[in-house]
Amino acid sequence: MNLKPLKDALIIAELKSIPDLKRNPSMVLLVGVISSFPLFYVLVFGGNISYGLVGAMVATISFIGLVAAIQDISFDRYVKIREMIVAMPVNPVSYSVGLALGPLLISAPGLVFFIGLSVALGALPILSIGWAVAMLILCWAACSSIGFIVSTYFRNASVYTLGNIGNILGLGLVFIPPVYYPEEVLGRMRWLSMVFPTSNVAGLIRYYAGTLPLTMEMVLIRWLILVATVAVSIIIVSFKAKWRET
Amino acid sequence: MMNMEAVKAEGLSKTYRGKEPVEALKGVSLSINKGELFTLLGLNGAGKTTFLKILSTQLAPTRGAAYVMGYDVMAQASEVKNHIAVVPQDVQTYSNFTPWEYCYYFSLLRGMSKQETKDAAEKALRAVELWELRNRICLSLSGGEKKRAIIAMVLASGVDVLLLDEPTSGLDALARRKVWAVLRELVEKGATILLTTHIMEEAEMLSDRLAIIDKGTVVAKGTLDEIKGLAKEKFRVVVEGNHHDLNLEANSHTKFGNKQIVYVADEDAALKLVGTALKKGLKAEAARITLEDLFVRLVGRGEEA
Secondary structure, three states: OOOHHHHHHHHHHHHOOHHHHHHOOHHHHHHHHHHHHHHHHHHHHOOOHHHHHHHHHHHHHHHHHHHHHHHHHHHHHHHOHHHHHHOOOOOHHHHHHHHHHHHHHHHHHHHHHHHHHHHHOOOOOHHHHHHHHHHHHHHHHHHHHHHHHHHHHOOOOOHHHHHHHHHHHHHHHHHOOOOOOOHHHHHHHOOHHHHOHHHHHHHHHHHHHOOOOOOHHHHHHHHHHHHHHHHHHHHHHHHHOOOOEO | OOOOEEEEEEEEEEEEOOOOOEEEEEEEEEEEEOOOEEEEEEOOOOOHHHHHHHHOOOEOOOEEEEEEOOEEOOOOHHHHHOOEEEEOOOOOOOOOOOHHHHHHHHHHOOOOOHHHHHHHHHHHHHHOOOHHHOOOOHHHOOHHHHHHHHHHHHHHOOOOEEEEEOOOOOOOHHHHHHHHHHHHHHHHOOOEEEEEEOOHHHHHHHOOEEEEEEOOEEEEEEOHHHHHOOOOOOEEEEEEOOHHHHOOOHHHEEEEOOEEEEEEOOHHHHHHHHHHHHHOOOEEEEEEOOHHHHHHHHHOOOOOO
């Protein structure tokens, strides 16, 4: 079995995260702080802290997943490192997966902190940690893939434009749908929460944490939508991930 | 394809599609021998980078074929990639990477073991005189040091063919010469290098053979002497002062203010012109024509003075 593509993805993940973490460890703090800002409002103005913590978990992984996917690809194009990698025996899918895994390593400490805090405050039962982690990984995969699709379709946009698009999209996916707040607020539009991978995952984590009552059919539908979102995004990325230009 | 050839292009053409299609390469045929430093010389937009991008499997040609170490760049891209390393034009560094990390990570991606990678990285960094600075982040390195870090990275990869797109652009004279020394040493050790540049001195100092490309077409190729042999006028005389007194033919000189370069057929004509100029109280100096003289005459399109 050829393990080189997997090994390459891990090397790219390491080179995209470890030097940054070594020289700029405050970025871990930054990722955590951005995600925990809404918690401040929940605490000050009243609200369910367990909702806020689930939101922080989802935001930690999805915001950086999406933004980093867009910014890393556009930056690599800008500094022409991508051209050097294209000429190496590296599969484009390994490159994409590596780029997505790098930010995951950077967001991991924040994620562990929020999961730990949720467990400590009784917002997430220990038995539900596995479900939460599985869904967060799917959310990361979906958001990273969306990032890659955006950077592929805006191939000719400048690194600055793509950076702005990434931030707007990331903030939009995290703060507009019901990630930090209960989806019940949406009333008849509640189905919208299933459309976005971020709010869909937040809803499912709340279900497994026992704070959001859902029928079995609804859980199944949410899972199907989540898996389908990830699958379709990955298929598009794999299809578009080609080194050679025509 | 013969064994001696590291790179071969046959009738390579590339047209960039768009509202106004651009024909960047028009049937370029070239071959580069193993262990040779070959320079592709041309103006900006002449087609040099397009040629390199096709060879490095980044870009598909519109017509024609290209081979690297006997492998077709279109049909056997994976094999080609095992033999090449590229330094793109205007490449920049990750600012918080060290030269060591460049060599280490990018050699690992070549499939080397960690120990092989460490050995190759040390060797490459010593070769480009960056060993002492190996743990400094690129943000704190000079432009020349950053460029050498990138070159060390491709050296560490241990490949046979290096494709370098204007690797010394933006470097000062000292930094450029350090890079030249490294490149020549690599060639002496058996590497094949295809270099693009528009720095004439670089082409003259480094090349075993070179080609001049203009508007996507190769207009001259061969050794430096062969290329210079294409010129009718083999000597140049730089005259400082009022050249009207010299009664020069209109096409044989290039003027910059009160200085002019006069091209003459041979050494005797050059010495005669120097003598005449000196008698008229002008300053004059004779020499063989340079590559730049020939280049300007081949691709100048009548823009020279």
